[in-house]
Amino acid sequence: MEMVTKEPSNGNVSRKRALLCPNCRRLVSADEPQCPYCGLPTPGARWKHAILTRGLNSEKRLIQTIITANVLMYLISLIMTRGGLRLSANPMFFLSPDSRGLLLLGATGTIPIDRLHHWWSLISASYLHGGILHIVFNMLALRQISPLIIHEYGTHRMFVIYTLSGVGGFLLSYLAGVGSTIGASAAVCGLIGSAIYYGKRRGGNYGQAIYRQVGGWALGIALFGVIVPGINNWAHGGGMATGILLSFAMGYNERQPVAFSHRLLAGVCMAATGGTLLWAIFTALFYRL
Structure with missing residues (x-):
């Protein structure tokens, strides 16, 4: 032109x-x-x-990429499960990979970090799941909350919040002494935290509606974590707090346009995530074979 x-x-x-x-x-x-x-x-x-914009300019493509990565890592963890697939009558353990395979693929916590020095597992753990219901619930939650965050923050800031909230949640979980943990819920809770910040900060009828609705989700997650055993509440709380802090630092579309620094950080998060997952698969296959 x-x-x-x-x-x-x-x-x-x-x-x-x-x-x-x-x-x-x-x-x-x-x-x-x-x-x-x-x-x-x-x-x-x-x-x-x-390099910084590829895969991050399309809302649909970004969400699909995150879900695809989670599904692929879940399928790989099932393939690496010794003794075949677990067809338990308990829906919570139906099609669940074994703990050794998850550890090799990047489960995080005090065991993999202190004993194996797998600090990179703070990223990979967000893409591992312990069963079919675990991944289905987390991906449904992601699909529900991510369009709102992308609309108000943009794709680049959304991916930064998603990635670093998972890291922040699992880091708090590690500091709290949780031995081994996995799941995308810490990252999803980061998106919920960013929505809470946006609704409260923006105000007005629209902001208050978002704040009340998403605040109800946060309360439901907290109650679910208290009632159901085995839920990593440290990761959920840490992810939500990280999402709020990142939203405060980066701003949202109505107050702060997407800056080059946001795009750069998103590119770094994407490169770190892709590299970590490839490293996890490579090392898992190496030790498995």
């Missing part, structure tokens, strides 16, 4: 190539050193921003 500009000094007409800023999607000149709207450095250098 070209736009025609007229220089006021001598009346000469020059042509400058225009493009959409990869960050704010506004029309800017390709040779601008910085986007005048959002401050993105060298918006014309598409190659530089491609």
Whole structure:
């Protein structure tokens, strides 16, 4: 695309190539050193921003990617289960992988971190699940809450909140002395925390409606954790607190447009997640074989 500009000094007409800023999607000149709207450095250098934006610009693609990664890790954990699949009559343990396979694939807690020094498991544990109901409930919760967070924070901040809330929740769980733990619920609780922050901060009828609805979810999760044994309440609480803190630090769309730093951090989170999961699969197969 070209736009025609007229220089006021001598009346000469020059042509400058225009493009959409990869960050704010506004029309800017390709040779601008910085986007005048959002401050993105060298918006014309598409190659530089491609790594940071690939897979994070589409709401549908991002949600599908997260769910697909969870499902693939769950299937791999089932394949690695010794003695075949567990077809227990108890629905909570139906199609559950064994603990050794989960440990090799990146379960986190004091056992894998203190004994095996698997600090990377703070990321991988969010993509492992202990049974068919476990993963189904977590993925349904993700599909329900993530569109709201993407709408109010954007895909990049949503993925940052999801990733780092899982890390924050499991880190608190580790500090509390939980031996071994897995599941996407800490990351999902981070999204719930960000929705609570948004609703309370925004106010008005819309904000209050979100605050009441999502606050009810948070209360339900807390009650469920008290009633049902084996629930990692430390991870849930830590994930929710991390989501609130990240939302405060990064802001939301109505107050803070998506900045280059948000995109950069999202790219780092995506690279760290992909690299960690590949490393977990490689090491698990190595020790398994």
